[in-house]
Amino acid sequence: MKAARVHSYGRPPSIDEVEEPRVVGPFDVLVEVGAAGLCRTDLHVIEGQWAAIQNPTLPYTLGHENAGWVREVGSAVHTVTPGDAVILHPLVTCGLCAACRTGDDSHCSNAAFPGLNADGGMADLLLTNARSVVKLSPNLQPVEVAALADAGLTAYHAVRKAQPLLTPGTHAVVIGAGGLGHIGVQVLAAITSATITVVDRSAQALELAAKIGAHHTIDPTDGAGSMVDQVREITESGAHVVLDFVGEHGTPAEGIAMLRNRGSYYAIGYGGEVQVPTIELISREISLVGNLVGTYNDLVELMTLTSAGRVALHTTSYPLDAVLDAIHDLESGRLVGRGILVPSP
Structure with a gap:
């Protein structure tokens, strides 16, 4: 599959061919990416500002604002089924630490952060878990809401x-x-x-x-x-x-x-x-x-407002292959609203 990957800090990402992720654990959810938002944080990631905090192993795939359709689920997942349209909370959390148990899952002690310290969603597929998945209302499509996963x-x-x-x-x-x-x-x-x-x-x-x-x-x-x-x-x-x-x-x-x-x-x-x-x-x-991201419940509430038409994302879409064009437009201030990367069908 195609993925936009950072190989070294201070250099533009490249579009690589990489192996597809696979469902292994009982709570895994494999998502076919419908859209991934481009964020100023992605620019900071490329610059290396997050290296000391997240310490990812290079190379890895960008993309922490993701939405798409469920392709496959683990044996213990019952909240979503293949074909469901979903938006993904940006953190993959454990559910067992003190922060998770109090609903403060954005501070999970054992979280992975796709796009910052693990492979993200600027790719054809993304592996996450059931705790991160919010099923979309029928009137919402992934490309319309992807950037709400972090920016929103x-x-x-x-x-x-x-x-x-x-x-x-x-x-x-x-x-x-x-x-x-x-x-x-x-x-x-x-x-x-x-x-x-x-x-x-x-x-x-x-x-x-x-x-x-x-x-x-x-x-x-x-x-x-x-x-x-x-x-x-x-x-x-x-x-x-x-x-x-x-x-x-x-x-x-x-x-x-x-x-x-x-x-x-x-x-x-x-x-x-x-x-x-x-x-x-x-x-x-x-x-x-x-203020750091938001909780899973925050994302559910935001999707409720969005479904009701109270919040709308203003976007400019680019094919995934044009990630460098999108980055240039963001850096130069030419983007109004949010840049969205869409994998090729």
């Missing part, structure tokens, strides 16, 4: 955590309305009562954000003043919650500066640094909140 799940997880803070009359600011952020805007509109302001340098991203739930949009390059000043004017002293889907190029400092006293900064995108004097944390009583 991460955005939903962050907004879900912030939801208790976003009561009527509150203000939420979204920094970055791209692949993750445009989903975050929709989730904010679907499950909170907050006034939503979106900051982005892309006119296309801001136009999309206005259509899917943003009440205000800010382009920091339009000469109307700094984005911090504009946010403070809109929110009348600062945001209750800032959701930073960029996390680099100065956005952490700007996001924190946008907060009102007792506000909360949610780091979702990454690559930069958060540097805050402890006296500021104390005197302003602000909170800094990290």
Whole structure:
């Protein structure tokens, strides 16, 4: 089968012919990949940023946002059957550790993370387990939802955590309305009562954000003043919650500066640094909140919203063989929404 594989860090992946994975264990699920999302994390993987954390054995296959159809299941699997359309939680979890037993499966002590430390879904087939599989509603197709497995799940997880803070009359600011952020805007509109302001340098991203739930949009390059000043004017002293889907190029400092006293900064995108004097944390009583993917139950809830038409993924599709073109478009900022890689039929 074909697979997009990383052979060494700092070099583009290649399309290789590799052996097909096989069902071995009783809880294994073999999935025919219908679509795999391309994420900025994939760029960081290629750069080697995740090497020290995940320590994968090279070469391995990219792709941690995956959906498709069940081809084969192990002897103990009864939740899905061959032919079912499914989306896959990005982690393959054990179900036995303390984190799994409390429903915090994104912190499973024994997890494999296809696309980061094991073979992922930018291939014709992907081997996962029954704990990772969410059966899709009949009105959803894998190519429509694949990137929700991480981008959507991460955005939903962050907004879900912030939801208790976003009561009527509150203000939420979204920094970055791209692949993750445009989903975050929709989730904010679907499950909170907050006034939503979106900051982005892309006119296309801001136009999309206005259509899917943003009440205000800010382009920091339009000469109307700094984005911090504009946010403070809109929110009348600062945001209750800032959701930073960029996390680099100065956005952490700007996001924190946008907060009102007792506000909360949610780091979702990454690559930069958060540097805050402890006296500021104390005197302003602000909170800094990290966000990693989301739980299996988060993914189930997100699929419910998606099936109901409350969340829609805006995508650009590429054949798997064109993975380098997709990566180039993502790096250059030409993608609006999310890039999707589709294996050849």
